[in-house]
Amino acid sequence: MSLDDATVRKIAFLARIEVPDQDLAPLAKELSGILDWIEQLQEVDTDAVEPMTGGTDMALSWRADNVSDGNYADKVLANAPEAHEGFFGVPKVVE
């Protein structure tokens, strides 16, 4: 599986990681190397195999649908790089 620069640019955008143009080719080579190695999974016959979707076969527990936590906006915002009047601050989104 060989990734081209355009595909790496697309993945980087989906992952919201800025990759300068000059880094695209080396990164494509690196990621292709990893994917080539992973390719060996294709030799395993998995017809009629149920996917394993988690780390445990225990049923997840239920709880009452009640509010059990909260009401501390100051704590939630305590680590925000930018916070105003009980809200997170972000760059202008709507033009």
Add this chain to the structure above:
Amino acid sequence: MAELTHLTLAQARDGLRAKDFSAVELAQAHLDAMEKGRELNAYITETGDLAKERAKAADNNLANGSAGALEGLPIGIKDLFCTEGVLTTAASHILDGYQPQYESTVTAKLKDAGAVMVGKTNLDEFAMGSSNESSYYGPAINPWKKNDDDSPLVPGGSSGGSAAAVAAHLCLGAAGTDTGGSIRQPASFCGIVGMKPTYGRCSRWGIVAFASSLDQAGPMTRTVRDAAIMLSAMAGHDPKDSTSADLAVPDFEAALTGNIRGLRIGIPAEYRPDGLNEDISNLWDTGIGWLKDAGAEIVDITLPHTKHALPTYYIVAPAEASSNLARYDGVRFGLRVEGESLDEMYAKTRSEGFGDEVKRRVMIGTYALSAGYYDAYYLKAQKVRQLIFQDFVSAFEKVDTILTPTAPTPAFAVGEKTDPVTMYLNDVFTVPASLAGLPGISVPAGLSKDGLPLGLQLLTKRWDEETLFRCAGVLEDAAQFPGLLKGGEGRA
């Protein structure tokens, strides 16, 4: 007071209860050792003042009879556990300055049991690595060196700082986390005991998430008994983690009966690939002999999908990581790098905040989950994961425990391995049990020709940590591993 750092956790516990020394003295001895051992870079943050305060409180509890199971015992905490009011970094630039407003369940339980946190230990960034070299805070260094070579060696990873700190007697034990071997492999590299419980035994709440279907906390100590004591305090059901098991926590220390007569030990053929390191291959044979001499029955088994475990892991774990790490967006905590738009701010923050290995994994995971590739990669990996699990299910119909090497090599030099896939191969023997959610333990069992520690790994079926500890105790007794302090002063 330096000799206080030579005690095992169990010895220190008993000494505190017998009033041979105080918790304040014990804490101070470890804080002094940490100061002398700073060149190991085992701790990202030392919490000396907090430790002294907690030690004082522990002395009060010991005096008035309200002591917990770990009262007054100095421990390190991998800097992946959120600790209230104490810088928590995951060894990443992107969590610059992050002070959690809450305490993880596991560290809260350790605290409630009376343990004294002395610092937050170094790790690979977001626990992604096998050498501790991907830490934003620089690599932790293995306190062991080759006999004839002074080059600094890696402590393994990702819980490398924890392993280095325990091996160098900079704490009595440490809390680590294991996603694909991150407790067991560094334990092997540093000559200590590292135990990953069954997935779901310890709550994941408040642990910085890497791969949620694999992440599991566990103890790292100098003896099997110490690991059993620590795990009893760390484990237990937590309503805040829906995958934590609603099962009673056994007294794991009581499982150390020393008797494995009649226990069936499986030896999987696939764990001895062509060209396996000769020291490790020989040590494995020696270990088989020890268990046989103790009365166990040795059974050859096969785990046919072993060779596909690593590539499976390198789809499943990055896929989960790409989702978990989406939260680092420069809005709610940590680093922010300004941009013209919201998207640009995200991309710049994540580009500067994440290191190379984290970026690689997030991008591999993003790709594996993206439209058109999901079935070929992620679904395929989930199916192979099922086959790997079923291999173990079949094996445990014939045996009680499985014995393997922990890692394919001893510790290597800092900077020696630069190719990602070569680095991934470190976890070849630990990843299969992680994918299957099984408990595993690495016990220091011998030294390589160069004088470096080597571990052997034991695995059992889910929820059977008691058999694991029982068997590990026998292995430990037979191995008589000297520990870093020559002459075995550090041992029970």
